[in-house]
Amino acid sequence: MTDDQRPQPGARRQAPRRDPLPAAGHGQAPSRSLLLEITTRVIYPSVLVVALYLLFAGADRTGGGFTAGLVIGAGLALRFLAGGPHEFGTAVPVNPAGLLGAGLATMAGYGLLGILGDGALSSVTWKLDLGVLGHATVSSALVFDLGVALLVVGLVVDVLRVMGPGLAPDERQADEDAP
């Protein structure tokens, strides 16, 4: 490599990305709103963090598994609106039925594990001393809440992908035929 080509300290390593969202330009997006795309890009990680907070805070404050799942669903809906069905697919690269099943399996597995304790669906509470961070009480029912959140996300993804702009090919035919 010549001196010009060797990467200079402080210089940008790569050209900036053209699309704020990974798959926004793909497919048949008729009109793209740059404002919406950039806002989504900025907000989306925070949405996920809020959802995680709601999941853990549900024990003592407002929150819980249902609301955490709904918040994640809202974030995914935002990516859907901003970038279209392909963006949505990149955001959720798994089969939504798998999410539904994973949620149910987590809940059922947690419930059956309880047989080893007080009986099915019993919970255990642990009190932890985290030193600088203070005391925390964690209940094993958090696993159950996680299952609920997974299931709600699966539900939202499943409903959005069939209702959204990404029509299935044979449906699009039917739509074009109708006046």
Add this chain to the structure above:
Amino acid sequence: MVALLLLHAVAATITAVLARTVGPRCALVAALAPAAAFGWLLVRAPGVADGETPATAIEWAPSLGLVIDLRLDGLSLVAGLVVTGVGAVVLQYTRHYVTDGSDDGPARLPVLLVLFAGSMLGVVLADHLLALYVFWELTTVCSFLLIGAVDAARRRAALQALIITSGGGFAMLLGLVMLGHSAGTYRISAIMANPPDGGLVEAALILVIVGAVAKSAQVPLTSWLPAAMAAPTPVSAYLHAAAMVKAGVYLVARFTPAFEHSTAWRPVVVTVGLATLVLAGARALGQTDLKRLLAYGTASQLGLLFVLLGAGTRTAALAGLTMFVAHALFKATLFLVTGAIEHEAGTRDLRELSSVRRTAPGLVTVAVLAGVSMAGLPPTVGYLGKEAAYEAFLEPYPGGAWVLAGVVGGSSLTVAYTLRFLWALLADRSDARVPAHRPGLGLTVAPALLSVGGVVLGITATFTDHLARLHAREYAEPSGSPYELALWHGWTPALALSAGTIVLGVAAFALSGRLEPRIRPLAAAIDAAGRLSAATTALVRAVRAAVAATHTGSVPAYLAVVLLTTVVAPVAFLVAQGLPAGPFGLWDRAAQALVGLATAIACVLAAILRSRITAVLLVSAAGYLVAVLFAVHGAPDLALTQVLVETLMLLVILLVLRRSGEYAPPSPRLTQGVRATLATLVGLAITLVALAVTANHTPSRVIDEFVTASEESGAANIVNTILIDVRAFDTIGEVTVLTVTATGVVSLVLVRRRTGGPPRLTDDPGREPQAEDAR
């Protein structure tokens, strides 16, 4: 006992894992589980013969009061031995049957068969009514999966079997719950020791009989069993001959000692059994497909078992248990032989088979031994059972003459169709298909073992007698010497009847060729299943007419009906109570008044405006304002959930509305008037109900329990604790509803197929965005 049941599940997992490395041999690994259960039962047999009844109880959810009781007694022992023994043998047969890589992988059949064996073992060991039901339905599920969905015919057969057997299962569940409720306990052994009586119990017993009838393919629910013959042979041999269909018989045997005195039980069971014995036997005589012949034969023999085990006398029970074992042995053998021949010859139509006895002599000998047992000739166990059956109804019995006539007739038909089956194997037809080559030793060992077992049990009649007595001892011994199974009783009327049966059977077979064209339409005409389908067609037509009349397809019309019911029913109830409505004020805080006013304005505007999107947005605004109301009232969890659900709902509605026009067309004045009236009525009704409820507010009875529970777990959010901890079981039910909803929505929209997931970047690499925009 619990370990045995779990062993089957473990064996299934191991088999599934091993299938990739060892191929079809994994079936032998799977065979270890039922073989181990067989061994365990043999070890326990002497103890049970002496009168011990080992039992365990698994308290798996004490807070919900759920417990699984398991108990081993004489009937469970014999049924368990049959189920596990035949299971192990069939799994060995499967190892040689699946060599041609059919049916998606070599693991599917063995895994499902061993799971089924475990479920069936659970049915016979269960001592709790609901545990019995759960294992019962597990066998139904296994049967559905085993019949499979490879092509349309099999899918239809599997669905038919599922619908009929689980429909009967629902009726049975209702009956079991009623029974448990009347008896005050759900433990079967307690109910048998102290049977309840009364009208409710009679109705419950009828429902239980319906379940048994559906499971054992008795008249009028026979049709699923011949259809299920589309399944592979090991499945037919195990499920539909030796095990699953025997579950109904097991239920009859289990309940008869306690309920033989009920007015409904004995007549219904014996009548159904007799009808099936004769009708299915007649149908079997007219079949050309060997498996369907055996299927109708199975239904007929199960009818005989219903008669014997439901009759309620010691000798009949002795005969019944002997025939239970005998039928499993000879029927499974014949199915396995048919499968082996079909494997080699490519057909199981008896008009086409020829020279089987030359190409596969060993197999034919085995089949002949089994056929001898089926026809009831000495020295097989089938003969012992038939003799005992005749003896049972030669003893004084109400309506015994009719029953005896039916049994003799049915047994003659059995002899006739046995001859028909064997003739297919023994005859030579010049222009028919010959089996390609002799079936290997692997396919012959299993049926040989079973048929030789039938002969051995017949020769060692005292041993068989001890075995059958394990159940017959539930009944009172008659005066005089009790009947014992033996090969020779002397010149008894029963012997004459046996001889007569064989003569009649041979005559029926010989004449069947000539009478066949006349018998078949007669049999089909009197077949209740056929008449049932005519009745079903009429019912379907009537239902369709009713649906066409009431379902206009207009959503506003449906909504109007629903809302009208919402108005009328509670208001009528309240008016009957005298319209209790306590004192009420307009608002407690100014914030409530403002929110209420804003909500009212939003709703009125949403009703008036014709722009669809604006109207939807206003409805959502009303929803958000209600969330504010929740927050003001001190329910933050509710408010948060309301806001989130409202947002997502708004999004989905807007996405759907994209396909409709922007403005709703104007409705005629009359419709608008009707809708406005209805809406006002609904509003007034709900207001009345809300006032009445708040006036009669009673404090919650469970709130203290919830508060203690949440304090114990150290959580401050009671709502969340209730959802995921105290009432977690309810939450599981609710999220199951969510799953079904999601699947339903997707299936309704994508009517043709359920795609894998949202499209991804990698899905269509060749399409450029610019080309799309240019279109």
